[in-house]
Amino acid sequence: MWTWFHKLASPPHFYRTATVLEPWLFWPALILLGIGLYGGLIVAPADYMQGDGYRIIYVHVPSSYLSMFSYVTMAVASAIGLIWRMKLAFCVAVACAPIGAAFTFLSLVTGAIWGQPMWGTWWVWDPRLTSQLILFFLYLGYMFLRQALAETRQADRASGVLAVVGVVNIPIIHFSVEWWNSLHQPASLSKLEAPSIAADMLWPLLVMILAYQLLMLALLMTGIRAQVLEREKNARWVGELIGREGRGA
């Protein structure tokens, strides 16, 4: 029963799987990005209060969601790596970090650009904004910690523990707008009742979220492939791969 799992966890096998998957994630992501942007910036109506300014939601919300999704993926992969001593799991975790950091940065910047005209300020030390900034620092800390440790096995363990510890920040980010009085508005999408966004504004947002999700997975495949090659550079299969590709080029 576990053979497929063990097979998937073998670096050469996963490298090939990721190579096949990558274009199937990347191109649909680009197409959906086009549809979502067209729907969000041109088809969807202006908002009754915020006018056209609300349209930054189509970039802000998907980035914020992916910033947390990437972190949870990184933490779960790190936990699997720490417990089962699985090399591939650490490859996944390492590949998640720069992607997640980029989405977090995008989320913070688009939020600030939104906040300036709507709230009247670029930044406030609001619980939601502060916890999202901490997420950004966690990603940076993870990457710098790895840089500081020269030995891969040591870096894997130390940064893995940091990733697991930092996951406590994720529910804080999500619930911050409910637990405390906050300047940031509460969630519009993940409410149990119907979303509080009109349907003609909602569908482009959902398309954008799906596009970002596929894009994140495509980038993750690229990152994992790079990690696998880096770690297995002395393995025979990598040599064969390079030799073969070299002849083909």
Added chain:
Amino acid sequence: MTPRRQRMLAVAIVFVGVSIAATLVLRALDMNTMYFFGPEEIVKGEAPVDKAFRLGGLVVDGSFHREPGSLEAIFMVTDNVEIVTVSYTGVLPDLFTEGQGMVATGMLRADGVFVADEVLAKHDENYMSPEVAKMLEEKGHPANAMDTLVEDPT
């Protein structure tokens, strides 16, 4: 216990431990992480005296006016329980309107007026086209009922 189970337990202990620690810290910080106080808390005297703090609430319909010959804006803020008068001199954000949410930073004057030196608009999580908002208004469901700023009237 196999080494793998030991590692599993270690990861679980770290996770649970950090969660408990974070919960305790956040509970202890509760008052400090309150981003703003509502009018009810101010009237009850729970808000700090002689210290700047933030006031959040809805701008009462029809309460906004400017002092003649100055930039001073006077308006009332409510949480549907109590009302506090706010005085502010300066430029207000675009989204600041009567019936909408706002968060102001400032101090309470002896006469109970909140003197703000910064006013931010708080918008809600509802997004709709102006036509839909108008339709809701006509049906008696104002689109800007901000449940995070006002107490449930029931």
